[in-house]
Amino acid sequence: MTSQGSVPLAPRKAEEDVWRYPRPPALQRTPNRLRVIWTSSEGEETVIADTTEGYRVLETSHPPTYYLAPSSVKVPLSKTTRQTFCEWKGKASYHTFDPPSSSKGIENRIWSYPRPTADFAPIKDYLSFYASTGKTEAETGGRWKCYVDEEEVGVQEGDFYGGWITSNIKGKMKGGPGTWGW
Template sequence: MGSRFRSRPDREPATGIAANGLPRESVWDYPRPPRVEQLDRRVRVALGGETIVDVPAALRVLETAGAPTVYVPPSSVASGALRPAPGASHCEWKGAAVYFDVVAGGSSAKRAAWSYPSPSPGFSMLAGLVSFYPALVECRLGDELVQPQPGGFYGGWVTAEIAGPIKGEPGTLGW
């Protein structure tokens, strides 16, 4: 990690098997720049008790100090569940993101999903795929309820096998 980080957090051990039966992974072993890889776990997303995504696999993005983000094909999202939302953001690696409000089950979650319509070179496999903020909608990997990445800014999916500490809380900006 070296001098790129202003502080060196105490890291959780990433050895052994987690409560969900998967090998532990440290976010500090994830690469920078990020890596996109296949995720062979069932992915479900729901809002207001209505399932809007249920797929057997997805892609995930791994980046140093952050929880993985999970991306699904837009064709796997229930029709009418995504509504374009105002605003955009820019990731130094993936490029310009657009946002969606999620509407389902009589509920609405503002800017609860995002996508990269034309990602930067090296991330073309994410073009048009959709990710969701676990703090705003219910996300599951397998049968495990996903916890949101700390702090509310990042959209990482925290599950039992993910060891941190994970950036997002106050004091982690330099990570």
């Protein structure tokens, strides 16, 4: 089993090419502050999660996928019945976030690994968020924004991958039309 101390630390803000990321994927601790903030249609903000104790997973042709410590989550989440399987990390469980002053929950846009493979043991129960709710603000009563330090992240194309794109991440990324078979 890998301990946090033996997981390498990511560079803070170096320019990175996604085609130089490894396959199979690699796990790194990140020195960056990771935040997810809900903003209602009325402009009220609620911190969903905020941590400086996160991890990121790097895989060829993907922007980093960030995992936030369970203790960083400031709102209740409930598990859904959805599960998926990653050949590298194991079986993922999904969660629902019920935004304040909204009758519509955001389902299956947050996931975790309750029993990850040995190489990814440090992210056990850590939570990863898609950079978008996947729905319009009218459908959800607001939207969340994801941040690495003070930079709001961009969304990895497609609805299968959950990478966060920051200004230092370069290269053609998997997820958009025509990239499924890469």
